[in-house]
Amino acid sequence: MYGLHIDRSSPLSITRQLTGQLRGMILNGTLPADTRLPPTRNLAAELFIARNTILQVYEQLIAEGYLSGRTGSGTYVVALGRPGAAPVHDAPERETGGKSGPAEPGDIIAFEAGLTDYRRFPRAAWTRAVRDASIEMPQEKLAFSTPGGEEELRRELCAYLYRTKDITCSPGQIFILPGATSGVDVACWALKGCTIAAMEDPCVHFMRQAFLRNGYQIAPIPVDGQGMRTEKLAGLRELGFIYAVPSHQFPTGTVLPISRRLALLSHARRCGAYIIEDDYDSEFRYEGEPIQTLRHLDPERVIYLGSFSKIFSPTLRMGYMILPWGAVERMQEALESMNLTAPVLLQRALAAFLRSGQLERHIYSMKRLYAKKRALLIRELKHAFGAGIFISGENAGMHVMVVFEKRPLVREDFDRLASCRVDAEWSEDYAFEKGVHKSGLILGYGALTETEIAEGVARLQAALLDM
């Protein structure tokens, strides 16, 4: 059916092969909008594979916005020229009761986004990797740092990105950075043209600051339940950069559907703008595979930013970018003049950690851990607030955004959180346009224990009794 085929000698999983083929057919029009896909059972039988594999393929393509509908009741190709159907939010039906009463005494429970579970940091293995890297370092590597990073790490990163995210690139396109934010600094300086940058609204502070301190004006593009509202780009003819977080927008956690991804790319091409794709936490995706990157669709238009802060440790201070070939030379020059590299010892230790598979095992084990915490958090939230909330961005990463349906949050609510000894951030504080994102509470759960999560939600409930 549709000429789908399975190559059993390929290093790619069958799920990934089929997902890729269907994506291609939708993008090139072989499968036009509103085409109804065959039931999973039929397709599985035809290809002699497990039905579950087809289910996974459909779910992944639904998550990415290529397909719509619930598997089982009919699956359709989405029209890519216009935004896909809004994802259905389960309106939770559980009782709204739950624990109440004053919070327990003790330390503040902080639902801080972006923190990892540092208690599970693989200290012994990492100590060995760093020690070995130091002992085995070729002498001439002690002489100076290579701008762009150590060849070993760039090579290992290429292989890792292909294995885990299906990203194809060459070591020459990968630049190692002392943190992902620096990537924006280098790009702003090296690729300076028009100094207007479009950014999602709301958006993380330090990326906004990076553009501002490089002399860029910011054009905020509103975000809804499907991420950046790309139709709002239309009026902006002059753009230097579009900064986007399409896999797990911060803080809303939305996934940009394929229709909007295409609109974003086509607008960037029209303006001659580069897209900076920040993919800070997509390794932790709890349903299906990591979302396919924007870069897959146009590697010469997209600067891909990655970080080891979430998948390994924020104390490592290391990130990377994958560059379009057309930008490599200018970025290399800028990096040299900016003297920006990560310490050689840690680069080499990380390369060995990747080579041995230890980083992937760590990510896998953390993903299972975060999945458990996430399930608990969602369960507790639904138990505490019932139909009064919906939860956004729960499919990936280490934070969710809780949207309160009853009333917007106000500054005093955060005083009440503090007096209940619980802390969380307000989506409003990340917004350019004020007043639109008042209902969202950002709950990071990476660093919290299960006990803290349960107790934290109880304190939230105590603080926000009327929700």
Added chain:
Amino acid sequence: MYGLHIDRSSPLSITRQLTGQLRGMILNGTLPADTRLPPTRNLAAELFIARNTILQVYEQLIAEGYLSGRTGSGTYVVALGRPGAAPVHDAPERETGGKSGPAEPGDIIAFEAGLTDYRRFPRAAWTRAVRDASIEMPQEKLAFSTPGGEEELRRELCAYLYRTKDITCSPGQIFILPGATSGVDVACWALKGCTIAAMEDPCVHFMRQAFLRNGYQIAPIPVDGQGMRTEKLAGLRELGFIYAVPSHQFPTGTVLPISRRLALLSHARRCGAYIIEDDYDSEFRYEGEPIQTLRHLDPERVIYLGSFSKIFSPTLRMGYMILPWGAVERMQEALESMNLTAPVLLQRALAAFLRSGQLERHIYSMKRLYAKKRALLIRELKHAFGAGIFISGENAGMHVMVVFEKRPLVREDFDRLASCRVDAEWSEDYAFEKGVHKSGLILGYGALTETEIAEGVARLQAALLDM
């Protein structure tokens, strides 16, 4: 005499005590210009100390521009309102012959400035320090990086700076950076006011780039045999920063005399500008103590930049700044928003390395090594070029500048260097105003062996036969 006194219970050496007291008396006018200081023999007898100690004190103050004259033939206080007497350059009298003929085959010998002798990197001790830091790291230190740096390292650095450079500061004024260049980035953003920066001409490239990419215009201030010609600042009433390398200017290697230091500070005060004092290699001073910093004269006007690249390893990617209290809060905010810190593991390893005295022992041993290389380089240069050159900046650091007296260098000379398989940089390439610095060849010797230095000079001679 003059009320000089020695405190034998002080942790400061007698040399440093006397140097400090005489500095104070010259600065406050107790010892006015043209005062003739007592002969070293008399002063030593009066204070019951070795004559050599007084010799060291006088030499140090001559190097810093407080005193003039040759010890023995009378030592005078310099008038601080005007530039001190130009330092006497020994016109070498040796024969101009020396080795000639074509260069030996083999690798290119690169007199690259800024490189350390990486063969002598204390790998075993550093491996232990990193391993121990990793094993002993408190768990909560794995959670996130503190902007500004780890408390342990800031404390150890304070103690180190006091022991070795007589710098008094508090850990709260020290910010750890991923390289000294980042300090300029943070300052430009945090302390933005007037966006004109005065810089020495010639000057190192990446610092120039740092100001440019932060939107500053550059006002180049010419450098002569005594460093920045501070009288040229007079016309510049609006300045945000003055970037200066007073201890060992790059590339000329000059030491800014105290008269000009005072002029620099008074101009900075008039403009409300901060001075960024880059002290990249003053630990390696071969005669006397490290030059007293600009910061000593006005800690609230000077941002002091230091680096571990020269004293330890450029692959560590770590530097620091000491801030005026008046700038701490704004800089702290900027650092947080810029997400700029060094890896926690390496910060803690370095703190332990400082605490145990291992870094100072390493610096001491490298200083002896570089002193030997420097002596050899100067000997070979004088042997090869005789009276045709004078050598600038030889008292400190890991490079000298050779100034050819016969004719300026031209681009073709560097082609001839290349064909003789030797490489060196041209001071002209670091200049804003072209044409003025054509005679200087920058010879870094840190990473070269003694054999390479001797062979390298022979190749220079072969390439520049007419000099």
